[in-house]
Amino acid sequence: MDYRTGQRIVAETARRTESRYGNRPTMKDVAARAGVGLKTVSRVVNGEPGVTPDTERRVQEAIDALGFRRNDSARVLRKGRTASIGLVLEDLADPFYGPLSRAVEEVARAHGALLINGSSAEDPDREQELVLALCARRVDGLVIIPAGDDHRYLEPEIKAGVATVFVDRPAGQIDADVVLSDSFGGARDGVAHLIAHGHRRIGFIGDMPRIHTSAERLRGYRAAMEDAGIPVEDAWMSLGVTDPQRVRKAAEDMLAGPSPVTAIFAGNNRVTVTAVRVIAEGSRPVALVGFDDIELADLLKPGVTVVAQDAAQLGRTAAERLFRQLDGSLVLPERIELPTRLITRGSGEQPPSD
Amino acid sequence: MDYRTGQRIVAETARRTESRYGNRPTMKDVAARAGVGLKTVSRVVNGEPGVTPDTERRVQEAIDALGFRRNDSARVLRKGRTASIGLVLEDLADPFYGPLSRAVEEVARAHGALLINGSSAEDPDREQELVLALCARRVDGLVIIPAGDDHRYLEPEIKAGVATVFVDRPAGQIDADVVLSDSFGGARDGVAHLIAHGHRRIGFIGDMPRIHTSAERLRGYRAAMEDAGIPVEDAWMSLGVTDPQRVRKAAEDMLAGPSPVTAIFAGNNRVTVTAVRVIAEGSRPVALVGFDDIELADLLKPGVTVVAQDAAQLGRTAAERLFRQLDGSLVLPERIELPTRLITRGSGEQPPSD
Numbered sequence: 001m002d003y004r005t006g007q008r009i010v011a012e013t014a015r016r017t018e019s020r021y022g023n024r025p026t027m028k029d030v031a032a033r034a035g036v037g038l039k040t041v042s043r044v045v046n047g048e049p050g051v052t053p054d055t056e057r058r059v060q061e062a063i064d065a066l067g068f069r070r071n072d073s074a075r076v077l078r079k080g081r082t083a084s085i086g087l088v089l090e091d092l093a094d095p096f097y098g099p100l101s102r103a104v105e106e107v108a109r110a111h112g113a114l115l116i117n118g119s120s121a122e123d124p125d126r127e128q129e130l131v132l133a134l135c136a137r138r139v140d141g142l143v144i145i146p147a148g149d150d151h152r153y154l155e156p157e158i159k160a161g162v163a164t165v166f167v168d169r170p171a172g173q174i175d176a177d178v179v180l181s182d183s184f185g186g187a188r189d190g191v192a193h194l195i196a197h198g199h200r201r202i203g204f205i206g207d208m209p210r211i212h213t214s215a216e217r218l219r220g221y222r223a224a225m226e227d228a229g230i231p232v233e234d235a236w237m238s239l240g241v242t243d244p245q246r247v248r249k250a251a252e253d254m255l256a257g258p259s260p261v262t263a264i265f266a267g268n269n270r271v272t273v274t275a276v277r278v279i280a281e282g283s284r285p286v287a288l289v290g291f292d293d294i295e296l297a298d299l300l301k302p303g304v305t306v307v308a309q310d311a312a313q314l315g316r317t318a319a320e321r322l323f324r325q326l327d328g329s330l331v332l333p334e335r336i337e338l339p340t341r342l343i344t345r346g347s348g349e350q351p352p353s354d
Numbered sequence: 355m356d357y358r359t360g361q362r363i364v365a366e367t368a369r370r371t372e373s374r375y376g377n378r379p380t381m382k383d384v385a386a387r388a389g390v391g392l393k394t395v396s397r398v399v400n401g402e403p404g405v406t407p408d409t410e411r412r413v414q415e416a417i418d419a420l421g422f423r424r425n426d427s428a429r430v431l432r433k434g435r436t437a438s439i440g441l442v443l444e445d446l447a448d449p450f451y452g453p454l455s456r457a458v459e460e461v462a463r464a465h466g467a468l469l470i471n472g473s474s475a476e477d478p479d480r481e482q483e484l485v486l487a488l489c490a491r492r493v494d495g496l497v498i499i500p501a502g503d504d505h506r507y508l509e510p511e512i513k514a515g516v517a518t519v520f521v522d523r524p525a526g527q528i529d530a531d532v533v534l535s536d537s538f539g540g541a542r543d544g545v546a547h548l549i550a551h552g553h554r555r556i557g558f559i560g561d562m563p564r565i566h567t568s569a570e571r572l573r574g575y576r577a578a579m580e581d582a583g584i585p586v587e588d589a590w591m592s593l594g595v596t597d598p599q600r601v602r603k604a605a606e607d608m609l610a611g612p613s614p615v616t617a618i619f620a621g622n623n624r625v626t627v628t629a630v631r632v633i634a635e636g637s638r639p640v641a642l643v644g645f646d647d648i649e650l651a652d653l654l655k656p657g658v659t660v661v662a663q664d665a666a667q668l669g670r671t672a673a674e675r676l677f678r679q680l681d682g683s684l685v686l687p688e689r690i691e692l693p694t695r696l697i698t699r700g701s702g703e704q705p706p707s708d
Contacts, residue, residue, distance in 0.1 A: 025510075067510025069490055084491075092455040092471075095649070098447035105446060105473060114487050117446075117471035119459060133468050136423055137438075156379075156421025273650060280653055295449070296627060296650050299634055 025066035034062035084114040085163075085322060086134035088127060089145045092119045096269055096292055096311055097145075100167070103315030104143050111323050113140065122208075124148030135162055141322045143167055143315070149210065151176070163325035167318040169212040170335065177325070179318040179336045181309035183213045183291070186340030187220025188227075190289040190307040191265050193342060195228045198351045199263040199287055202230075203254040205247055205275065206239045206267030214239060217267045217291055236261055242270035244277075251278040255286060262352035263287035269294050276304060276347075289348040291340075303345025313338055379420040388416035438468040439517075439676060440488035442481060443499045446473045450623055450646055450665055451499075454521070457669030458497050465677050467494065476562075478502030489516055495676045497521055497669070503564065505530070517679035521672040523566040524689065531679070533672040533690045535663035537567045537645070540694030541574025542581075544643040544661040545619050547696060549582045552705045553617040553641055556590065557608040559601055559629065560621030563593045571621045571645055590615055596624035598631075605632040609640060616706035617641035623648050630658060630701075643702040645694075657699025667692055 027041045034041065036055060043051050044059040051059070062068070085108050089097045105115040116134055120127035127147040131154065134142060141163030144151075149172035158164055158176070166178040194202050204221040207214035218239065225232050235257075238250035251274070254261045264279070264286060266272040272290030279286045290297075290306045297304035317336060324330045381395045388395065390409060397405050398413040405413070416422070439462050443451045459469040470488060474481035481501040485508065488496060495517030498505075503526035512518055512530070520532040548556050558575040561568035572593065579586050589611075592604035605628070608615045618633070618640060620626040626644030633640045644651075644660045651658035671690060678684045 025514075067513065069486065069510065092459060093452035095449050095452065098449065098452060102445065102447040102473065114470075114484070114491075115472055116468075118469055119456065130468070132423065137468075156423065159421065160379075276650065276653060294650070296630065296648070296654065299630060300650065300653055301655055 025068040027068070029066055030059060030062045030068050033066060034058045083112055084108075084116050084137075084139050085319070086116045086118070086131070086139040086142045087144075088130050088134070088142065089117075089119050090122050090147060092117070094270065095295070099312040100315035103312040104319040107316055107319035107323065113323075120145075120147040122147045122211075124150075128153050132157075140326055141165070143318050143322055144171075145169060146171060148172060149212075163322050165318045165322045165325070167314050175333050177318075177321050177330075177333045177336075179314055179321065179338070181213075181314060181338050182340050183216035184220040184223070186307040186309065186342075187217035187265065187267075187291060188224045189220075189340070189342055190291065190305075190348070191221045191224035192227065193305070193344070193348055194263045194265065194287055194289055195224060195230070197263075197287065197349055200228075200230050200352075201233075201236065201259060201261045201263070203236045203251070203261035203264045204238070204267065205250050205254075205264060205271050206237075207242050207271070209239045214267055221265055239267075242268060242274075244274045247271050247274040248278055251275050255279075255282060261286070263289075263348075263350075266290035268292050272304065272306070276300065279347075284353040285350050286353065287348055287350040289342075293343065298345055300347075302347045302350065305342070305344045305346065305348025308341045308343050310338060310341075379422040381422070383420055384413065384416045384422050387420060388412045437466055438462075438470050438491075438493050439495045439497065439673070440470045440472070440485070440493040441497045442484050442488070443471075443473050444476050444501060446471070448624065449649065453666040454669035457666040458673040461670055461673035461677065467677075474499075474501040476501045476565075478504075482507050486511075494680055495519070497672050497676055498525075499523060500525060502526060503566075517676050519672045519676045519679070521668050529687050531672075531675050531684075531687045531690075533668055533675065533692070535567075535668060535692050536694050537570035538574040538577070540661040540663065540696075541571035541619065541621075541645060542578045543574075543694070543696055544645065544659075544702070545575045545578035546581065547659070547698070547702055548617045548619065548641055548643055549578060549584070551617075551641065551703055554582075554584050554706075555587075555613060555615045555617070556584075557605070557615035557618045558591045558621065559604050559608075559618060559625050560591075560593045561596050561625070568593060568621055575619055593621075596622060596628075598628045601625050601628040602632055605629050609633075609636060615640075617643075617702075617704075620644035622646050626658065626660070630654065633701075638707040639704050640707065641702055641704040643696075647697065652699055654701075656701045656704065659696070659698045659700065659702025662695045662697050664692060664695075 027038055031038045031041045036059060040051060040055060041059055044056050087101060087104050108115045116139060118130045120130060124147050131142060135157045144166050145168045146166055151171045151174045154164060154174060164176050166176055168180060170178040191202060204218060206218055209215055222232060236254060240246050251264060264275050266275045269292035272294055275288055279288060288304060290304055293306045293308040297306060381392055385392045385395045390413060394405055394409060395413055398410050441455060441458050462469045470493060472484045474484060478501050485496060489511045498520050499522045500520055505525045505528045508518060508528060518530050520530055522534060524532040545556060558572060560572055563569055576586060590608060594600050605618060618629050620629045623646035626648055629642055633642060642658060644658055647660045647662040651660060
């Protein structure tokens with residue numbers, strides 16, 4: 001274990017701020033050590049021809065000895081490609097984005113690109129700031145789950161050749177590729193499922209109305225109710241932030257009063273987990289269908305019936321389309337809509353409690 | 355909606371590959387349009403003094419009209435700072451990393467830095483490839499959840515000034531900052547809790563033995579058993595990948611045979627969710643304590659008793675330490691260990707079934 005003492009010196013050197021950016025070895029250092037010209041080092045580093053095996057070996061030894069690494073920032077400027085794509089999503093901590101992010105990363109890696117990742121925290125200004133910061137770093141393309149509804153700020157970037165695919169929600173004010181789940185159809189099916197099990201007083205708790213998926217799912221709820229000839233009362237619909245406090249209040253309000261709802265449709269996974277809690281705390285059974293599947297939903301009593309979307313497939317489809325844009329094999333923006341799947345587990349099949 | 359036709363032209367232009375990197379406006383274009391010199395544009399873009407308000411306005415108008423954006427890749431080369439940090443984790447889709455990633459990102463943003471994110475998929479080669487790719491992009495620092503156990507490949511980078519903090523698992527073969535949860539103490543407490551409730555035949559299902567947290571938690575299990583004078587049988591310990599198939603087989607084997615275990619300690623959240631399933635399918639009750647909290651654990655019957663670690667606090671502590679390295683206010687690497695917390699919910703308080 002005597003490497004520790006040796007390493008501590010390295011560590012201290014690293015932490016001497018004046019040396020922070022000072023002592024990174026350059027091609028000049030490599031050339032000097034190998035006793036060759038700068039152009040020769042450059043040839044070896046960039047894998048160009050015209051170097052004898054013996055010279056190449058000497059240069060390689062110098063590179064290894066000095067710990068030289070090619071500065072890709074310089075190559076970006078020369079070649080105009082960073083071999084990286086950006087992913088802008090809403091919240092790194094939302095489990096919905098986990099499989100989506102991993103799928104985008106897998107496609108990026110298959111194309112030799114690095115994934116650069118950041119979140120907008122559902123703030124349009126922060127989305128724009130992050131997107132432009134990524135463009136300034138010359139990412140080849142962007143996969144964006146938009147927080148804002150006006151993306152004209154992206155026009156100069158798209159014009160300059162940044163490939164762009166929106167996922168989960170469409171772009172605003174510009175015509176761009178978008179990969180979505182069928183939020184409208186999925187919500188309509190989920191609410192129709194509750195109606196088919198005898199419910200008429202059905203609540204809808206969703207995300208903020210300006211969010212496309214939230215608006216579409218509300219539209220699906222309204223369509224299902226209208227198809228069944230059920231007039232919707234305002235007290236049955238609650239849209240807003242999906243933090244537990246807000247959702248809890250909304251659910252408790254719907255479940256109180258003279259004519260409470262007998263079923264709740266939860267607009268996304270964040271809403272569902274809180275709705276499950278509120279219902280579990282109550283005395284009478286309340287039917288529940290949630291949009292998005294959630295882990296362990298099958299082990300709860302009753303199991304949680306959900307309208308599942310394939311988050312990984314959303315990410316995969318969007319990323320593959322992004323690289324097809326970069327290949328130049330795509331011409332016009334398209335809207336790709338993926339189907340949802342109703343998974344019945346018990347909570348959505350309970351009859352009305354009164 | 356007549357913006358669509360207009361946008362389609364923009365979109366088509368963007369997709370003409372020959373124009374992909376051709377038509378990004380340059381400072382020269384801005385200078386020409388504003389009728390000023392290149393140096394003046396540069397002053398305005400970089401916020402340097404010596405430009406009259408009127409000239410600055412004309413340059414700004416040209417910048418807006420052309421959609422010019424400063425190329426930060428160029429600035430990186432001039433200033434040596436990208437104002438970005440890298441985060442290398444094991445799996446973007448593991449819910450444990452969600453709050454950790456978000457916490458790192460929040461700290462990065464507070465320091466005006468962008469988070470660049472990637473995953474190693476628990477593959478040491480992929481970890482090194484990703485880390486060096488991030489270094490080649492001149493990130494200021496790295497927060498690494500290591501997959502490998504030899505990080506000497508990072509020495510040239512650290513020497514060159516890349517700040518480095520390991521989190522969740524320590525670095526191998528180099529002396530670097532690390533922020534950990536107390537895996538040993540947490541596992542020992544969790545197993546002691548099962549012993550206190552009358553269990554003696556207790557199984558341990560963990561991740562691959564080469565993973566530090568897995569080895570530490572097994573050590574905690576052994577320590578608790580030894581403290582209680584209980585000889586551990588090999589059949590009670592199973593380490594390996596945490597995919598559902600492997601964990602299911604391990605749990606079923608421990609619960610079968612002449613003297614099955616009466617309790618299971620699950621080495622992490624991935625193991626816990628599968629162990630919960632296997633136990634729920636069985637006829638007799640089996641006590642369970644899991645390392646890491648899991649969503650909805652409190653709503654299962656029985657609720658899942660866990661040894662919780664604070665993933666967000668791990669990320670926050672590591673990122674703050676990273677920026678203190680960059681400030682030059684840290685001298686020597688430290689090992690910071692965060693405590694775990696036993697949360698009793700029922701599954702860990704069940705007596706032995708026989």
